[in-house]
Amino acid sequence: MPASRRLVLVGGLAAAGCSSLAVTAGGVRRMDPALDGVVAPDARLERLASGFTWSEGPVWIAEGAYLLFSDVPENRIHRWSRAGGLSVFMAPSGYDGPDPSVFREPGSNGLIAGPAGTILMADHGNRAIARVDLATQVKTLLATHYRGARFNSPNDLVQASNGAIFFTDPPYGLKDMD
Incomplete structure (x- = not known):
């Protein structure tokens, strides 16, 4: 079952360069099609916050x-x-x-x-x-x-x-x- 949007948000928070609340930022580059079983194919990263x-x-x-x-x-x-x-x-x-x-x-x-x-x-x-x-x-x-x-x-x-x-x-x- 693909990961929920919430889990992708968690990963997006940890990404460097967070600049503002809930801004869509890029996507997920798949090196193996098996990733679709973990992260939804249409998943997008969101920057939730900044200033850390x-x-x-x-x-x-x-x-x-x-x-x-x-x-x-x-x-x-x-x-x-x-x-x-x-x-x-x-x-x-x-x-x-x-x-x-x-x-x-x-x-x-x-x-x-x-x-x-x-x-x-x-x-x-x-x-x-x-x-x-x-x-x-x-x-x-x-x-x-x-x-x-x-x-x-x-x-x-x-x-x-x-x-x-x-x-x-x-x-x-x-x-x-x-």
Whole structure:
């Protein structure tokens, strides 16, 4: 079954060069006809919003019909919906301590849907995988260390069909750690 228009909007948001709200921007170049089974052949990308340092980790929240995404360097999660437009959902989204100077990118990064009413977040600033309650925005750190070592700056995450969470942990969210 081809992807819905909503999923194409999510991909369009992540594209560089977003310049204005809901402006049609190009299309999808197909390198393999099998893509038609994932993305509708007539799908178009839309630029939903602009003004971000850079955005990451879009997740569609079906219950409520809205999109959440991180602006990692600005330490914010934004919310977008067709009905309500763009707003700040959570700030700070990551580190909220007194000295952010150890971070190049202190905010949340990748986001995925979590258990009912939550998202899971790769949290650069807290160097953790966290769960956020969508109604209250209460954040719970789920994991911060592996084999006694502190995480660097968790970046992207995905949940396997068996429930396991996999994530990347590069150092580039930390200052001077490319």
